[in-house]
Every structure is written in structure tokens, then in C-alpha cells.
Amino acid sequence: MKYRKRKYFLAGRINLIQRSKIRELFEKASKMKDVISLGIGEPDFETPTVIKEAAKRALDEGYTHYTPNAGIPEFREAIAEYYHESYSVNVDPSNIIVTAGAYEATYLAFQSLLEAGDDVIIPDPAFVCYVEDAKIAEAGILRIPLREENKFRIDPDELVEMITKRTRMLVMNYPNNPTGAILDKKSARAIGEIAEDYNIYILSDEPYEHFLYEGAKHYPMIKYAPDNTILANSFSKTFAMTGWRLGFTIAPVQVIRDMIKLHAYVIGNVTSFVQIAGITALRDKRSWEAVRKMRETYDERRRLVIKYLSKMPHITPFRPKGAFYIWVKIDPDLGMSSEDFAEWLLEAARVVVIPGTAFGKHGEGWVRISYATKKEQLTEALERMHAALSKI
Ligand SMILES: Cc1ncc(COP(=O)(O)O)c(C=O)c1O
Numbered sequence: 001m002k003y004r005k006r007k008y009f010l011a012g013r014i015n016l017i018q019r020s021k022i023r024e025l026f027e028k029a030s031k032m033k034d035v036i037s038l039g040i041g042e043p044d045f046e047t048p049t050v051i052k053e054a055a056k057r058a059l060d061e062g063y064t065h066y067t068p069n070a071g072i073p074e075f076r077e078a079i080a081e082y083y084h085e086s087y088s089v090n091v092d093p094s095n096i097i098v099t100a101g102a103y104e105a106t107y108l109a110f111q112s113l114l115e116a117g118d119d120v121i122i123p124d125p126a127f128v129c130y131v132e133d134a135k136i137a138e139a140g141i142l143r144i145p146l147r148e149e150n151k152f153r154i155d156p157d158e159l160v161e162m163i164t165k166r167t168r169m170l171v172m173n174y175p176n177n178p179t180g181a182i183l184d185k186k187s188a189r190a191i192g193e194i195a196e197d198y199n200i201y202i203l204s205d206e207p208y209e210h211f212l213y214e215g216a217k218h219y220p221m222i223k224y225a226p227d228n229t230i231l232a233n234s235f236s237k238t239f240a241m242t243g244w245r246l247g248f249t250i251a252p253v254q255v256i257r258d259m260i261k262l263h264a265y266v267i268g269n270v271t272s273f274v275q276i277a278g279i280t281a282l283r284d285k286r287s288w289e290a291v292r293k294m295r296e297t298y299d300e301r302r303r304l305v306i307k308y309l310s311k312m313p314h315i316t317p318f319r320p321k322g323a324f325y326i327w328v329k330i331d332p333d334l335g336m337s338s339e340d341f342a343e344w345l346l347e348a349a350r351v352v353v354i355p356g357t358a359f360g361k362h363g364e365g366w367v368r369i370s371y372a373t374k375k376e377q378l379t380e381a382l383e384r385m386h387a388a389l390s391k392i
Pocket residue numbers: 041100101102103104127173177205207233234235236242246247
């Protein structure tokens with residue numbers, strides 16, 4: 001069949017979404033030979049066998065039908081149990097909705113809580129989806145800068161300064177993509193108190209909670225502002241399950257009820273046998289053993305990359321304690337913007353890194369490197385980078 005050439009009338013809303021600026025870089029890279037990408041934000045590991053087996057079994061057992069919109073009750077119980085055991089947080093299954101990854105959780109939060117006339121405070125730099133979600137929700141966007149001198153944490157004083165009557169929500173994401181920064185208990189408490197005092201929501205996106213190093217701990221925001229927090233989490237990174245599309249949200253029951261209304265007509269429910277496999281992921285010791293091994297491997301790579309980067313001229317890495325990214329500062333004397341640098345590195349070393357500006361204007365002067373890449377490839381990429389930078 002051939003489509004006729006005609007003009008398609010599309011909703012203006014769709015034009016609000018900006019396709020990623022780094023697409024051109026990836027397109028260029030895909031046409032070149034022998035390129036190593038350190039741009040990828042997804043685990044290079046396989047999903048643990050015990051989880052795969054559980055999904056296969058669930059299919060054979062007939063989990064091929066619709067499930068309740070909010071998710072299979074036993075799975076929601078397993079999530080509640082997990083928060084109780086890991087963080088001594090008591091949540092009821094009625095506070096939980098199973099979503100198609102953290103992406104859907106975030107989208108639902110923006111759509112159900114914000115409208116024209118409301119403002120949302122989004123960190124800068126930040127993971128790319130929040131700004132686009134805010135635009136579709138017609139919310140006003142304020143960016144709170146994350147600064148190196150503050151270890152890329154949100155400054156509570158600066159946050160208070162930014163809050164107005166229009167402010168409805170603050171977005172948080174720790175461990176952080178793109179900086180690898182982590183949250184500390186003091187900031188978690190302070191930000192939680194601010195949210196309560198000014199009655200604003202916190203959308204806390206926490207998919208990297210298990211990738212913490214150097215003894216760092218995770219502080220889930222539902223512990224610090226339970227009545228105000230919408231927690232988004234995911235199995236994508238924790239269990240290397242990006243393709244499965246499995247995540248969840250925890251929030252006050254009134255919020256969950258509204259989110260379910262939208263979810264029911266978009267997704268209906270998350271794939272039934274995937275949810276059953278999710279129960280195994282949370283309850284079986286073998287899946288946690290696999291997570292422990294992944295964390296150890298990431299940590300080994302993290303130290304390796306920092307060691308290499310620290311010896312290179314013209315760049316300085318921020319020492320991250322979370323996620324699987326390294327945020328690298330470009331020496332201003334080079335006179336290259338983040339995009340110039342990423343393009344130059346692709347040409348000169350055939351290595352892909354993400355320009356910091358993809359995450360906001362405060363990302364200017366930085367690039368993001370992902371170490372969710374096999375050690376041999378990482379080492380090769382770092383050696384190429386070192387050689388290219390030494391020639392400048
Ligand atoms: C901070 C952050 N939030 C959300 C997502 C989306 O993940 P999911 O696969 O759970 O939808 C990602 C993926 O890279 C991420 O880095």
C-alpha cells in the first residue's frame with residue numbers, strides 16, 4: 001500500500017515535545033565505523049535468569065489476561081513489603097499503581113497533578129523527560145540549578161526562594177541522572193519539610209536506588225514527606241529490565257485514584273506475566289544476588305573510569321557516588337561548548353558522550369559518560385579519549 005501525499009493536521013500539543021537534541025550526534029555516529037558509545041543510559045547486563053524463568057512460567061500458567069488497572073494485588077503487596085523491609089516505610093497496596101516503567105509513572109504524575117497556571121520546579125541539569133511532561137501538562141517550568149560546589153544537590157534555601165503561590169510540584173531524582181550525585185539525609189529532611197510547609201508535591205524519581213557506592217545510602221522521599229511525595233520507581237535499572245516496561249508509583253491514595261483513571265485508558269494494565277515476574281524479582285534472593293553483582297561491577301567500572309579521566313588533560317570528572325554516569329567538566333580554556341566537545345570527540349576518538357546541554361542550560365561545559373558498558377570497550381574508549389585530548 002502507498003500513502004497519498006496530503007497534509008496531516010496534528011494537535012499543537014504534540015509540537016510542544018522536543019525530540020532529543022542529541023539525535024543528530026547519534027545519527028552521525030551510526031554512519032561511522034568503529035564507534036564506541038558511552039552515551040547509553042541502560043544496563044548492559046541481562047535480566048537475572050530467575051526473573052526470566054518466572055515470566056515464562058507465568059505465561060504457561062495462564063497469566064495472559066487483563067489484570068486490575070492498578071496492578072496484580074500480590075505484586076502491589078510485594079512492593080509494599082519491599083519498602084517496609086528496606087526502609088521501614090509503611091505503605092498500603094492501595095497507595096501503589098504498577099506502571100509501564102518510571103516514564104509512565106512520571107507522565108501520570110504530571111498529567112494528574114498539574115495544569116495551566118501551575119508551576120513545576122525542575123532541576124537543571126535533569127533527566128530529559130520532566131520538561132517535556134511539564135509542557136504537555138501546560139505547566140510553567142522553573143529550573144533550579146544544581147551546582148558542583150553543592151555536589152549537585154538541591155539547595156533548600158534556593159528552593160524556598162523560588163516557591164510562589166503557583167508552585168505545585170518539585171521534581172527530584174537521586175541517585176541522579178546525569179550527574180551521578182546522591183542525596184543526603186539532611187537535604188532529604190529539609191526538602192521534605194519545605195514541601196509540607198508550602199504544600200507542594202515532590203515527584204521523586206528513584207530508579208537508581210540500588211546503584212550507590214562508597215557506603216552511600218538511599219533516602220526515599222516518601223519517608224520524609226509521605227503526604228506530599230509521588231515516588232516513581234522502576235525495575236529497568238535495578239534488575240536490568242529496561243525492555244520489560246515495569247515500574248510503579250507510590251503516592252497518597254487520592255492521587256493514586258486519579259492516576260489510575262488516566263492509566264486505565266492509556267495502558268489499561270502492565271503486561272500480566274511481567275507483573276508476576278516482578279513478584280519474583282522482589283521476593284527471590286537470587287534476583288537480589290544478581291543486583292549485588294551488578295552493583296559491584298558498576299563500582300569497579302566507576303573507579304576505573306574516574307582513574308582514567310583524572311589523568312586526562314583538559315577535563316575533570318565529578319566523583320559520583322550513584323547511578324552509572326560520570327559528569328565530566330570540560331576545561332573552559334578549550335573554548336568548546338558541550339556540543340562542540342561531543343562532536344569533536346566523535347570525530348577525533350570515535351567515542352560518543354552526551355553533551356551536558358541535553359539536560360538543561362546548566363549542563364553547558366559538561367558532558368555525560370555512561371559506564372553501563374563492558375570493561376574492554378570502556379577501557380578502549382578511555383584510551384582513545386586520552387590520546388585525542390593529549391594532542392590538543
Ligand atoms: C532518571 C530516570 N528516570 C526515568 C527513566 C525511565 O526509565 P523507565 O525504563 O523505568 O521508564 C530513566 C531512564 O533512563 C531515568 O534515567
